[in-house]
Amino acid sequence: MHPYRTHTCAQLSSANVGETVRLSGWIHRKRDHGGVLFVDLRDHYGITQIVADSDSPALPVLEGLRVESVITIEGEVKARVAETVNANLATGAIEVFARGVTVQSAAEELPMPVADEQPYPEDIRLKYRFLDLRRETLHKNIMTRVAVIADMRQRMAAAGFNEFSTPILTASSPEGARDFLVPSRIHTGKFYALPQAPQQYKQLLMVAGFDRYFQIAPCFRDEDPRADRLPGEFYQLDLEMSFATQEEVWETMEPVIQGTFAAFAGDKKVTPAGEFPRIPYDEAILKYGSDKPDLRNPLIISDVSHHFTQSGFGLFEKIVGGGGVVRAIPAPATHEKSRKFFDDMNDWARKEGYAGLGYVTRKGGEFGGPIAKNHGPERMAELYAELGLGENDGLFFAAGKAADAAKLAGAARIRVGEELGLIDESRFALCWIVDFPFYEWSEEEKKVDFSHNPFSMPQGGIDALNGQDPLTIKAYQYDLVCNGYEIASGSIRNHKPETMVKAFEITGLTQADVEERFGGMYRAFQYGAPPHGGMAAGVDRIVMLLCGAKNLREITLFPMNQRAEDLLMGAPSAPEPRQLRELSLRVVEPPVKPVGGA
């Protein structure tokens, strides 16, 4: 007989009744009735009930063990009588009567419960992550993650992509996020950088003629985290295609993404492959106030500036007259809503740092609120007719400079949609946001800068760079968005050296700068580079969406906390003096703050 187990804790059924078996696992729960004792024995696969009574030598041993101790049970499979069958348990028709027990590892009193999934403080969960990972939800989420990644690999291979591993110790990339640096021992004073993404390597693979690349790639960025952005490191489904147009990237990836989503979506509907809406960036900003719109929210923002060029409502007239805009967010069927609902929205907007959120109420055709009063009912009716709104629909207004108004309108659209329960939770709504601007005006640096990826191809190529106002140039650049999350980003790359140099010149870099900073790629493009493009999808975010988790820590094995510390392993930690000496490094403590502390 196997020393530890003949079956897993999910395997036994009525078919095994009468067999002598051996099971190993953790004591999930213990119900001690004095003369008879039940143990829910748990392993990765499931739970089986163990029973021991005064006839069993196992009884006194089990009585003395704490939950989460690891034991091996030898005993007989018994059918449960009808009244004691547990329909909630896969193995609920049987139980194992313990004849013997071996304690493999006794557990101390637990710092956090495993069987009980009540919320627990983040720092304790992270410090005792091995216990947290035993808990059902997290354990299941991690297995979903594993399965999602396996599924992606399969689909990518089936689509003709080859998986390559690219270096982890590489060169710092001067653009973009803050790098993690790794000191070089051999080269005093020099550092490797961990890749923020395998961007340059995958482009080099295309130049090297490999045609279709993908990788489940670890990426490292030293930036502050968010609920949907892990500190330090994360994974991307990274891919690149030679001789591909952006339409071809979309057409290739829609079945992969849709397929993986559908495979793990359960009852939820997924936007069919081939039907992902393609929304130009400018349109997204206008209609949704965001470049990552949640299409489950039916509300559409409209520009209504032209209604207020002359208005009794002086504030909007002034804003429009000064080159600003007025955007309208519908609040359908809000005739029953109290004034407080509308005022609370305005308070919220002010709290978020905006000037305020105006509103019009409407009840049975009757307009209400200061804006309607000053603007006049006839002109309000005109505006409502244009927007196709009904006699019980309210309306919010975001006014100001175009970018600010769009941002506020976008935030208000989300909030109104949530408050009114308009979000369709039963689906994954996918779309492409396309035609991103190539450049943007950097207010801090007072110059034109790349708005996203400097390696992407400007629409119109070098002619556009030479002849067009840079701020009007679009890029062959796109994001994939699901339910308000950016889950992938990509572009057709700029593979022409002279276009690359020109593109950087507009941001103030010289040809020498480009050659120095992107030497490898610049050189590669001199010797025959195929037109190419691709994208990178956030594996963590996709798994989070599929698990219905609100936080990336719920789908990550060993995440760091918000201050980028690994509380389990104790990273980061101070190096040994010897290590610093080998690296010719010395730590210079930052000046201590004069007051405060503890």
Next chain:
RNA sequence: GCGGGUGUAGCUCAGUCGGUUAGAGCGUCGGCCUGUCACGCCGAAGGUCGCGGGUUCGAGCCCCGUCACUCGCGCCA
């Protein structure tokens, strides 16, 4: 770096208008219990009300500061 929220037992939380000895459930520990499956019953331990200062006859509650956690902004080509 900045802003919001939170901070009371190991955990989740309650604590009225500022008023005597700060409570409950879960967990832990001890006892009882032969059919439970979130077992049940009895009992016990467990508190610097995050920390510091202030107002007050009196502060968990009010004020100021600070720290931690968290969400967001900045940042994230």
